[in-house]
Amino acid sequence: MMYVLLALYIIAAPFIVGALGILYGMVLKGIDRKLTARMQGRVGPPLRQPFYDVLKLLEKECIIPENAVKWLFNAAPLIALAASITTLLYLPIGPFPPLFSGNGDLIVILYLLEVPCLAILAGGFAAGSPYSTVGSQREMVLMISCEFPLAAAIIALAWKYSSIYPGLKAFSLTTFVNNPIWNNVGVLGFIGVGILLIVMLALSTSGLGRLPFDIAEAGTEISGGMLVEYTGRNLGILYINDAVRVVVFATLINAMFFPYKLSPLIANYVALPLAASLTIDFLFYLFKVFLIAFVTVTLMRVAFPRYRVDDVVKFYWGIAGLATLAALILIVMDTFFGW
Amino acid sequence: MSWEEIISEYKPVKQRPRRIWVNVPKEEVYDVIRKLREAGFEHLSAISVTDWLNEGVFEVTYHLWSYSIKTLLTVKTKIPRDDPVIKSVVPIYGMSAWIHERELHEMFGVVFEGNPDLSPLFLEDWDGPPPFRKDFNWRDYVREKFYSKERERDKAYWEVWLK
Amino acid sequence: MVETEKKVMARKLGRLVRAVWIFNWFNSCGCTELLPVVSSRYDMERFGLIIVDNPKHADCLIITGYQTIKSIKRVVRIYNQMPDPKVVMALGSCPITGGMYWDSYNTIKRLSDYIPVHMYVPGCPPRPEAVFQAVGLLVEHVRKLKEEVSRK
Numbered sequence: 197m198m199y200v201l202l203a204l205y206i207i208a209a210p211f212i213v214g215a216l217g218i219l220y221g222m223v224l225k226g227i228d229r230k231l232t233a234r235m236q237g238r239v240g241p242p243l244r245q246p247f248y249d250v251l252k253l254l255e256k257e258c259i260i261p262e263n264a265v266k267w268l269f270n271a272a273p274l275i276a277l278a279a280s281i282t283t284l285l286y287l288p289i290g291p292f293p294p295l296f297s298g299n300g301d302l303i304v305i306l307y308l309l310e311v312p313c314l315a316i317l318a319g320g321f322a323a324g325s326p327y328s329t330v331g332s333q334r335e336m337v338l339m340i341s342c343e344f345p346l347a348a349a350i351i352a353l354a355w356k357y358s359s360i361y362p363g364l365k366a367f368s369l370t371t372f373v374n375n376p377i378w379n380n381v382g383v384l385g386f387i388g389v390g391i392l393l394i395v396m397l398a399l400s401t402s403g404l405g406r407l408p409f410d411i412a413e414a415g416t417e418i419s420g421g422m423l424v425e426y427t428g429r430n431l432g433i434l435y436i437n438d439a440v441r442v443v444v445f446a447t448l449i450n451a452m453f454f455p456y457k458l459s460p461l462i463a464n465y466v467a468l469p470l471a472a473s474l475t476i477d478f479l480f481y482l483f484k485v486f487l488i489a490f491v492t493v494t495l496m497r498v499a500f501p502r503y504r505v506d507d508v509v510k511f512y513w514g515i516a517g518l519a520t521l522a523a524l525i526l527i528v529m530d531t532f533f534g535w
Numbered sequence: 536m537s538w539e540e541i542i543s544e545y546k547p548v549k550q551r552p553r554r555i556w557v558n559v560p561k562e563e564v565y566d567v568i569r570k571l572r573e574a575g576f577e578h579l580s581a582i583s584v585t586d587w588l589n590e591g592v593f594e595v596t597y598h599l600w601s602y603s604i605k606t607l608l609t610v611k612t613k614i615p616r617d618d619p620v621i622k623s624v625v626p627i628y629g630m631s632a633w634i635h636e637r638e639l640h641e642m643f644g645v646v647f648e649g650n651p652d653l654s655p656l657f658l659e660d661w662d663g664p665p666p667f668r669k670d671f672n673w674r675d676y677v678r679e680k681f682y683s684k685e686r687e688r689d690k691a692y693w694e695v696w697l698k
Numbered sequence: 699m700v701e702t703e704k705k706v707m708a709r710k711l712g713r714l715v716r717a718v719w720i721f722n723w724f725n726s727c728g729c730t731e732l733l734p735v736v737s738s739r740y741d742m743e744r745f746g747l748i749i750v751d752n753p754k755h756a757d758c759l760i761i762t763g764y765q766t767i768k769s770i771k772r773v774v775r776i777y778n779q780m781p782d783p784k785v786v787m788a789l790g791s792c793p794i795t796g797g798m799y800w801d802s803y804n805t806i807k808r809l810s811d812y813i814p815v816h817m818y819v820p821g822c823p824p825r826p827e828a829v830f831q832a833v834g835l836l837v838e839h840v841r842k843l844k845e846e847v848s849r850k
Contacts, residue, residue: 229743238741245746248716252757255710257781259754420752427754427781658804659768666803673803681807688808 209295214281216289221439222246224486228494235498246439253432261425265322272319273426273433279311280440287447288373290481291457291474302350302367305448309346309403312437313339320422331421334505335412338402341512346399348520349392352527353377353452356385359531373455381530388526393453395516395523400445401492402508404438408500409508446488454484538574538604541567556609564612565622568597572627576601576608579628582635584643588669591616593645597624614645623647642667701850708847710783711840714757717746718785718833721756723776726763728790728823740826745833753779761815763823764792764805770812777813787817787832794818 226243233240260266285295286305294301313335320332358366360380365371377389402409413421426434458480459473468476503511545567547557559567580598587594592613599608614621624632626649634656636647641655644665655661664671682689724732735742736749750756753776765773777786791797793809800807809815819832 233741233743236738238738239744240741241743241746245717248713248746252713252717255713256757256783259779259781420750420755423755424752425754431755657766657768659771663803674801677801677803680803 210281210285213284213289213295217281217284217440217443218436220482220485221441221443222250222436224442224489225439227486228489228497231490231494232498235494246435250432250435253435254429256428256431258428258430259425261324263324264425265324268322269319269425270430272315272322273430273437275315276312277433277437277440279308279315280437280444283308283444284440284447286369287444288369288451288455289447289478291459291477293373294369297368297370299365300367301369302354305369306347306350309444309448310339312441313403313405316422316434319426320424323425325424327418327420327424328422330418331412331424335405335422337505338405338409338412338508341509342399342402345395345512345516345520348517348524349395349399352392352520352524353389356381356527356531369451372452376455377453381527383530384526384533385530388523388530389453391519391523391526393449395520396449396452397488397492398516400449400488401496402512403445404441404493406493407497408503410502411505411508442489442493443485445492446485449488450481450484536570536574538571538576538601538608541570541574542608553606554609555606556611558611558613561612561614561621564597564610565624565627568599568610568624569627571599571608571610575603578602579624579631579635580607582624582632582639584639584645584667586616586643586667586669593619593643595621595639595645619643619645621645621647623649625650641665644668704843705847707783708840708844712844714783714785715837715840718758719748719750719756720758720760721753721776721780722749722751723759723773724762725769726765726790726792728763728792729760731821731823731826732760732762732789732829735826735829740830742830747833754781756780757783758785758787760787760789761793761809762789764790764797764799764802765809766804767806770806774812785817785836786813786815787819788815789819789821789824789829791820791822794820797822 223243225246226241229245230240230243260269283305286297286301286308288294298304317332317335317339320328320335353372354366356377357364357371357375357380361371361375364375378386381389405412413423418424423431423434457477459468459476462468462476463473542555542557545557545559547555549555576599578600580600583596583598585594585596593616595612595614597610599610600606601608612621623636625636625647633650633652636645636650637653638656639645640647640650640653641658642665647653658666663676666673678692682692684690684693734740747758753759757780759773759777759780761773777784788794788809792799792805793815796802796805796807799805806812817832817836819828821828
């Protein structure tokens with residue numbers, strides 16, 4: 197009996213996590229469009245608008261260009277969506293631990309975050325249109341420039357954990373969740389981790405391909421960029437993939453920097469059964485993900501225009517890279533001098 | 536030579552402060568414009584053509600502006616309507632003159648010798664006379680080309696309007 | 699039409715009309731009063747309509763005003779690139795009969811000779827409220843089609 201339940205759990209859990217990612221991602225997208233509209237002084241679309249968009253896209257005809265590499269062109273959106281949902285399986289969803297957990301979670305996540313970009317990029321090259329080639333080249337530039345601050349930030353935090361708790365696995369997300377980083381650093385380390393938080397928020401804006409870093413899908417400049425030749429069903433899958441990646445990045449930042457639960461606070465006053473505390477923690481997680489998505493997607497989209505391609509590289513290798521190195525030095529000083 | 540001396544032998548007319556026009560014969564206009572460019576009129580605002588049907592001439596007009604002297608000088612020439620050929624000012628003013636002369640060639644039929652490329656700008660598949668000429672009967676041309684006698688909706692144009 | 703074809707068309711149009719994506723071909727003077735419709739004064743995103751920059755992502759082609767012989771060739775190419783099902787809206791009086799330029803040697807006189815048109819919006823240029831009424835008429839037509847199909 198136990199084995200049957202265990203087998204059911206192993207088979208059903210990825211579907212449940214995937215469904216949660218897709219549905220909550222689209223809800224976040226709807227809220228983002230509504231809030232953007234209100235901030236610009238208009239009334240926005242109804243909150244269910246992304247669902248109407250996807251349902252309409254699934255009904256349209258699928259046009260495949262004549263000199264495209266057909267198998268790569270059709271497979272790219274599916275690979276992107278599959279990689280995004282797989283990343284969700286390695287991340288802790290609220291109070292529930294991640295489904296797959298091991299020695300080097302963060303390194304696997306670091307690579308899995310790049311796979312959807314690579315897949316869409318390959319699809320852009322396979323489409324055989326000059327606009328999509330230009331868009332794919334811009335996406336390559338964006339990815340190259342984001343690698344350094346991302347890797348440096350993750351390694352800085354993992355090194356901090358390995359120096360404090362030598363027995364625990366440094367790159368595993370369960371370590372991050374059980375020992376929040378803010379409790380284990382002094383004043384200098386506080387400033388360093390704060391700088392790393394700001395760099396990670398900027399990195400998720402560019403990882404999602406949103407303004408001010410949406411040079412790959414630039415609308416008015418290269419009429420759609422990498423997505424130029426995608427119509428119908430493929431475009432619908434790319435739309436859903438876009439929504440899931442917001443949840444992925446927000447959950448990653450939530451797990452690394454704010455893995456707090458609400459139920460211990462309430463359990464001081466009221467005795468809570470297990471189901472109630474799990475529900476409260478889950479809703480609190482959804483609220484935190486909404487806040488992070490609001491800061492990285494909506495506020496950035498409303499406030500900033502689009503960067504130029506070479507300015508993006510200067511920003512990430514110049515300012516963000518130096519900031520990450522400074523944060524790393526501050527964390528090292530914090531460990532050795534104990535301030 | 537200063538620009539006043541260059542144009543003084545052609546009897547310039549001063550309309551207002553900073554607006555002067557002068558009539559120059561066709562054979563000397565290229566040298567006059569070249570000397571004016573060296574004397575300070577470095578900006579070509581426009582080239583335009585006026586069609587005088589009664590006298591049988593095209594009047595080619597060059598509008599020159601100078602940033603230092605701050606005067607708009609208009610140099611006018613008359614060329615015969617049956618053989619409208621004139622020397623192009625592209626060697627003096629470069630690509631801005633090229634675009635203006637291309638449009639005038641397409642719309643009036645004036646041939647500019649020395650222009651690198653006189654292909655049409657706006658009219659694709661054009662099979663009529665140059666449209667800005669005053670003897671071009673555009674209503675007959677449009678009625679022939681766009682409204683057919685057989686279609687019910689277009690019959691009104693043949694019977695009542697466009698006469 | 700065969701019964702099942704009509705049902706399929708009703709379902710497709712019903713889904714299309716909730717999220718119409720419009721291609722950005724605003725190239726004549728009929729689009730001057732369409733710009734407040736796009737921006738925040740008469741906001742059109744509240745009905746789900748957004749502007750896309752690529753004919754392959756679009757469902758609706760709005761022809762605003764006169765088209766010259768040079769640009770009508772490009773319009774036909776763009777119309778062929780859009781995926782099914784698609785809608786064409788003609789704004790202004792120029793696509794209907796030639797409008798203000800009825801005796802011009804370089805503009806086309808009737809747009810329906812070149813591409814199929816589904817909705818004409820008169821005016822020179824049409825007011826923003828007229829564009830909204832046109833979209834409303836499309837929605838009404840789709841609703842009636844769905845009722846008729848579901849009654850059978």
